Structure formats: structure tokens, C-alpha cells
Amino acid sequence: MTLDDLKAILEPAGFVHQSGGMLEHLSSSFIKPAGGHWSIGAHAGWEGNEAPYVDIGLMLDLRGATIGTVHRVTSVAALRSKLREIITGLEAATTQEDLLKCPECGVRWVALKEPSAGGKQFTPFLSCQGMYKARSGKEKFIPCRGISRRIPALVIHG
Numbered sequence: 001m002t003l004d005d006l007k008a009i010l011e012p013a014g015f016v017h018q019s020g021g022m023l024e025h026l027s028s029s030f031i032k033p034a035g036g037h038w039s040i041g042a043h044a045g046w047e048g049n050e051a052p053y054v055d056i057g058l059m060l061d062l063r064g065a066t067i068g069t070v071h072r073v074t075s076v077a078a079l080r081s082k083l084r085e086i087i088t089g090l091e092a093a094t095t096q097e098d099l100l101k102c103p104e105c106g107v108r109w110v111a112l113k114e115p116s117a118g119g120k121q122f123t124p125f126l127s128c129q130g131m132y133k134a135r136s137g138k139e140k141f142i143p144c145r146g147i148s149r150r151i152p153a154l155v156i157h158g
């Protein structure tokens, strides 16, 4: 799918294209408010002028990770037919924030962890962000290796 495809489908649904500046040739993001402090982000990584898929999920920090289930849409037709259902599902998830939190520490949000190309392969899962987000300074690091199986980690829409 091309940037024009994404704009044509996402913008009428309320998503706003975020200017990526010098990195725009690598990836593009669209953001839509989702109630309360939540937004829905749609992210596409570019291979030339085509993106093999767009990932749609919940966000709190616009530069941060997608939280909870990621919906990976792999075709223009699927994006057109499934977008409304994906948005409705994500909006519903914001009303049950406990399901988006780590069952082990109960503090951090869970985010998709999936294998990288060429790396060790495993089934994608939702892990506590404390697993890899070790920040110094004001934000206290809570070591946690919690995994959530309460909601799907990755849903593919072909």
C-alpha cells in the first residue's frame, strides 16, 4: 500500500498524518484521538513507495510504543473493510485499562514483542514494558518480566 492509499482510507476515519520530517521516507504515522488520554496510532514502514503492512494500536505517548493488541493490516482491501471494526475494538479496550497492564507488576503497560528478521524466532507476545524500558533519572525503573495472555498480542488482517 502507498502513502496515498493510507491517506485516502485513514484520514476520512479521523486519523491525522504526522509529519515525519527527514524520516518520512522510512515510516509514516497517523494518529486519531481515542477518548481520555488514549490515541490510536497507525504506523507504516516504507520499502520504496510501498508499505507491506500498517500496524494499528493504542498509544499514550505519541513517540512511545503501541500498547496492547497490535492490528497488522496487510492489504488496502483489508484496511478498507476492517478499519471500523479495529477502531471499535481498540476504543473498547481503553475502557478496560487493567487488561492493558502487566498482570505481574500491575504498573506497566504491555507492548508487543516479536522476533526481528534474522533473529531468534518466537510467537509474538505482550510483555511488560519494564522488561526493556530501563530509564535513569526521575522515572523509577521497575524490573519486571511479566507477560500478558489476557488479550491477543498481534492480529493479522489480510
Ligand SMILES: [Zn+2]
Residues within 6 Å of the ligand: 102, 103, 104, 105, 106, 107, 108, 128, 129, 130, 144, 145, 146
Ligand atoms: Zn510488569
